[in-house]
Every structure is written in C-alpha cells, then in structure tokens.
Amino acid sequence: MATNRTFTMIKPDAVEKGHIGGILSMITEAGFRIVSLKLTQLTLADAQAFYAVHKERPFFGELVEFMTRGPIVAAILEKENAVEDFRALIGATNPADAAEGTIRKKYATSVGENAVHGSDSDENAAIESNFHFAGREQF
Numbered sequence: 001m002a003t004n005r006t007f008t009m010i011k012p013d014a015v016e017k018g019h020i021g022g023i024l025s026m027i028t029e030a031g032f033r034i035v036s037l038k039l040t041q042l043t044l045a046d047a048q049a050f051y052a053v054h055k056e057r058p059f060f061g062e063l064v065e066f067m068t069r070g071p072i073v074a075a076i077l078e079k080e081n082a083v084e085d086f087r088a089l090i091g092a093t094n095p096a097d098a099a100e101g102t103i104r105k106k107y108a109t110s111v112g113e114n115a116v117h118g119s120d121s122d123e124n125a126a127i128e129s130n131f132h133f134a135g136r137e138q139f
C-alpha cells in the first residue's frame with residue numbers, strides 16, 4: 001500500500017534566491033497538505049549522514065558543502081501516493097531533463113543545485129521525517 005506521506009527539503013540554492021513561497025505554492029496547489037514545516041540548517045554530520053549512500057561518489061564533498069551552506073526548509077507532506085507523486089512534481093534530478101511544469105524545471109540551476117529534495121521510498125520518508133520533526137510537530 002502506498003504511504004500518504006513524504007519528506008521534502010527546499011535546498012540552500014532555492015532559499016537563497018527567495019523561492020520558498022513559489023515552491024510551497026506549487027506543492028500545495030498540487031494537492032499536498034503540509035504536515036510539518038520549518039527553516040533549519042544541516043550540520044556537516046547531518047548532510048554526510050543524509051547522503052551517506054553517495055559517500056564514495058566524486059561529487060560527495062561538493063554535495064555536502066552545498067547542502068550545509070545556508071538554511072533549508074524541511075517539510076513533511078501528505079497526499080495519496082505521496083512519495084511517487086511528489087517525485088513526479090519535482091522532476092528529474094538534472095533540471096535539463098526535468099519536464100515542463102515541474103519544480104526543478106522552474107527553479108533548479110544544475111544537477112548539483114537542484115532546488116528541492118523528495119524522499120525516494122516510504123521507508124526513507126519515515127526516517128527523514130523523524131530525523132527533522134518530533135512526533136508532536138507532525139500534524
């Protein structure tokens with residue numbers, strides 16, 4: 001059964017450029033309900049843990065540096081089929097391949113600075129959500 005929740009981050013590039021409002025609008029207009037929301041900043045250890053799956057990749061250092069360079073917006077979102085539908089809404093990792101109408105098509109700069117994160121599985125959505133939000137902050 002598809003879960004009805006996913007986790008997202010508006011990444012430092014999009015926060016720096018003033019796109020928080022535009023991105024949250026696209027998210028709510030697509031039918032997602034905001035369950036949890038905050039402005040926060042990842043520590044080096046947070047970013048290394050979050051992207052541990054990429055730790056042997058050549059871009060790991062740059063990725064961690066990027067994700068820690070400024071504030072991010074963390075949020076939990078709810079909708080039927082949330083994980084898959086949200087990945088569709090954000091579009092391809094590389095904005096050059098992202099479809100028209102997606103968040104990355106509109107707001108991402110490059111494969112490295114791609115404006116938003118969306119969980120890639122129900123299991124990771126739960127892990128990422130509980131990392132950022134206490135139970136009493138999940139509405």
Ligand code: ABT
Binds near residue numbers: 120
């Ligand atoms: P995330 O939502 O950040 O996990 O992105 P996504 O799942 O779409 O893409 P993956 B494959 O998980 O990439 C994670 C981050 O690594 C960056 N990256 C990826 C590069 O910088 N160069 C590369 O060649 C690849 C494959 C993009 C992702 N994000 N950030 N920030």
Ligand code: MG
Binds near residue numbers: 120
């Ligand atoms: Mg990913």
